[in-house]
Amino acid sequence: MKKIYILFLLSAHTIFAQDYSVEKSTFSFQTGFFGFWLNNESRLSEKVTLKTEIGLDVFTQKNNDNEGSVDFDALVPVITFEPRWYYNLEKRGAKGKNIHNNAANFIALTVSYHPDWFVITGVENAYLNHQVAVVPKWAMKRNIGKSDFTYELGAGLGYNFIFNKKHPFDDSGEVWLDLHARIGYIFKSSRKK
Structure with a gap:
């Protein structure tokens, strides 16, 4: 009888145990x-992911050249790598x-x-100098209802390294404020197992 009781407890634990780890993989816009x-x-682990992305950022640039200063807003290419630690996944689940x-x-x-491949502006x-921004940040990600639409909100403060191609000894940088406000759609998701 004791063996049956222990077997029942083990199987009940297996049946009712929840998996509060991150998704195996998601692709989104x-x-x-x-x-x-x-x-x-x-x-990467139960609570850590690596987000990789490519896209176009809205960018404000001030260029100082021989003809004076040129200020412009533009769309510029960006490649991003972002390790994420989801610290309250288990608590929410x-x-x-x-x-x-x-x-x-x-x-x-x-x-x-931000490479200097091209700039979309009038x-x-x-032009845009090569730039690398490194920003630690806090953010939150939520689903919109029970759909695959999501939103993310967050903020961080870091540093943007600017590599001046026209004047190689004039490399500089600036404090970088990252305000993170996005809405998206996950079009492919691999479940946890």
Whole structure:
């Protein structure tokens, strides 16, 4: 009888145990006030993912050249790598909240590369120096209802390294404020197992 009772407890634990880990992989499209992006988020561990993305950022640039200063707003390409730690996934899941598609709060280290490939703007002779921004940030990701539409909100403060191609000894940088406000659609998701 004792063996049957122990076997029952073990099987009940297996049946009712919840998996509060991040999704294995998601592919999505996101847009916001500052651009649009295609991305993949892949699981590295139960609570850590690596988000990789490519897209176009809205960028404000001030260029100083021989003909004076040229200020412009433009769309510029961006490649981003962002490890994320979803620190409250288990807490949200245990409370019965929707954690599908990694809907939880996270801390991330965003590394964004803005190459000087092209600039989409109406200003002639506009260019963008190579830039790499490194920003630690806090953010949250939530589902809109029970759909595959999501939104993300967050903020971080870091540094943007600027590599001046025209004047190689004039490399500089600036403090970088990352305001993160996006809405997106996850078009492919691999479940946890």
